[in-house]
Amino acid sequence: MKDTALRIGGFKDSIFGVISGLAREHSAVNLGQGFPDFDGPEWLKDVAYKKMQEGHNQYAPFAGTIHLREEVSNYYNKFYQLNYKADSQVTVTVGATEAIYVAVMALINPGDEVIIFEPFYDSYLTSITMAGGIPVPVTLHAPDFTIDRQELAKAVSSKTKMLIINNPHNPTGKVWSREELLEIAAVAQKHDLYVLSDEPYEFLLFDGAKHIPLATLDGMFERTITISSAAKTFGMTGWKIGWLCANKKVTNACRLVHQFLTFAVATPLQEAVAEGLARLPEYLPGFVKQYQGKRNLFYQELKNLGFNFPIPRGTFFMMVPISQKTQMKDVDYAMKLIKEFKVATVPPSAFYLKSTEGEKYLRFCFAKKDETLKQAALNLKGL
Ligand SMILES: Cc1ncc(COP(=O)(O)O)c(C=O)c1O
Known part of the structure; x- marks a missing residue:
């Protein structure tokens, strides 16, 4: 049989699946892959079911249902005074993952270097x-x-x-400061670069941290592709509803790729997410709390186990x-924790091309039931 395509020759199984x-x-206890081990809100599941019963x-439409595109446009406006037009600047995708792929392909x-x-x-x-x-890493x-x-x-x-750029940042939990974002913006403007700003954790912010979409900075609206997703905000990663917002020209290019890649995204789930976004102001305080x-519970447990590091202000990850x-490297240590201590984490060296800094860390996901987090801490007691 003939060989498979060269372009996938260097790909390996994703570390999350492994x-x-x-x-x-x-x-x-799996604190590796980034998804909750509990369900998202009951009311949102009810909305999705109702949407199916109503015949959605x-x-x-391949760009996304009008209802969802309007609600995406509304929340950007309401939360950040960012004006994306529902008809020509918002596209619904199969999660942020498809949005990233589509934007890069378009x-x-x-x-070209990225x-x-x-x-x-x-x-x-x-x-x-x-x-x-050609990916060009900066550590x-x-x-x-x-x-x-x-x-x-x-x-x-x-x-x-x-x-x-990814803000808030997986796997470190870093929330980029305005000064740092301005530095990125200055580089982008000086060299006339597009910036893909991947922001699916935009509402997972702690201790009063504020999200600053890159597109809101002076001169950045036109050159930024803003990507987000319902996965983390509503705790239902399996729904795979994401979106991509960009100027009209970039949107048109992205829609061409999306049209022939997936064409359309699950209709009743889009309709449900639209209602979810409309209810963000009531929903978010409880969600963040x-x-x-x-985060506080698991940070304290890790401190009790002797791990010292700055508390992350965003996402549901900790780079520990x-x-x-x-003295072990991350991969060996992660294996030891799985086999001997029955706790799974992600070795972050998989997220580096250049630096070896990742070998000195493990990524823990704390989007888990309190009892799961406590069980993991208990398993790690002998460390
Ligand atoms: C930084 C980042 N971008 C994109 C995604 C993909 O999101 P989705 O599940 O909406 O495809 C994830 C999921 O973990 C993520 O962490």
């Missing part, structure tokens, strides 16, 4: 590679995962076309330094 498989095999079951030519900050979300790399682009340096201005300046070349409680405990 860890979840091992967690099952060893009956370990055929193909949706904008990147073979040989700057990504490491540790990065793994689909950036594969999307860039599929488009024939976020521990302990606060900050950018080195000179390193960033050096990473830009005449071939750079796009920069990808719930996750802040989980392991060098206080072991």
Whole structure:
């Protein structure tokens, strides 16, 4: 039989699938993959069911249902005074994952360079590679995962076309400050770059931290592709409803890719998410309180176990330094925790291309029932 395509030659199984498989095999508490082990809100499930009963079951318009695009447009306006037009600047996708792929495919030519900050979300790399682009990593340096201005300046070349930023940041829990975002904006404007701003954790912010969409900064609206998703905000990662917002020209290009990739996204779930977004003002306080409680609980448990690190202000992840405990690298230590302590985590070196900093950390996901978090801490007692 002939060989498979060269473009996927360097791809490996996603680290999340590998860890979840091992967690099952060893009956370990799974704090690896980033999804809640509890359901999203009952009222939203009821809305989805009602939408099915009402007959929202055929193909949706390929750009997304009008209702959802309008609600996306409304919440950007309400929360951030950001004006994306529902008809020409908002596109509904199969989660943020498809949005990332679509934007990269629509904008990147073979040989174009794309700057990504490491540790990065793994689909950036594969999307860039599929488009024939070249990923150029810039390391976020521990302990606060900050950018080195000179390193960033050096990473830009005449071939750079796009920069990808994720805020709030998976896996570190970092919330980018306005000053840092302004630095990114200055680089993008100086070199005429597109910026893909991946913001699916925009509402998972703690201790009063505020989300600043990159597109709200001066001069950034036109060159930013803002991506988000219902997955984390409503705790239903399996619904896979995401969206991509950009200027009209970029939107048209992205819609062409999306049209032939998935065409349309699950209609009743789009309709339900539209109602969910409309209810964000009532829903968010309880949601944030719930996750802040989980963050506090698990941070304290890790401190009791002797792990010391800055408390993350966003997302539902913690990048936990392991060098206080072991000389082992992240992958070996993660294996030891799964097999001997029955706790699964993600070794973050998979999220780096250049630096070895990731070998000194493990990523824990705290989007879990309190009893799951407590059980994990109990399992780790002997560390
Ligand atoms: C940074 C980041 N971007 C995108 C995604 C994908 O989101 P979705 O499930 O909506 O495709 C995730 C999911 O974990 C993520 O962490």
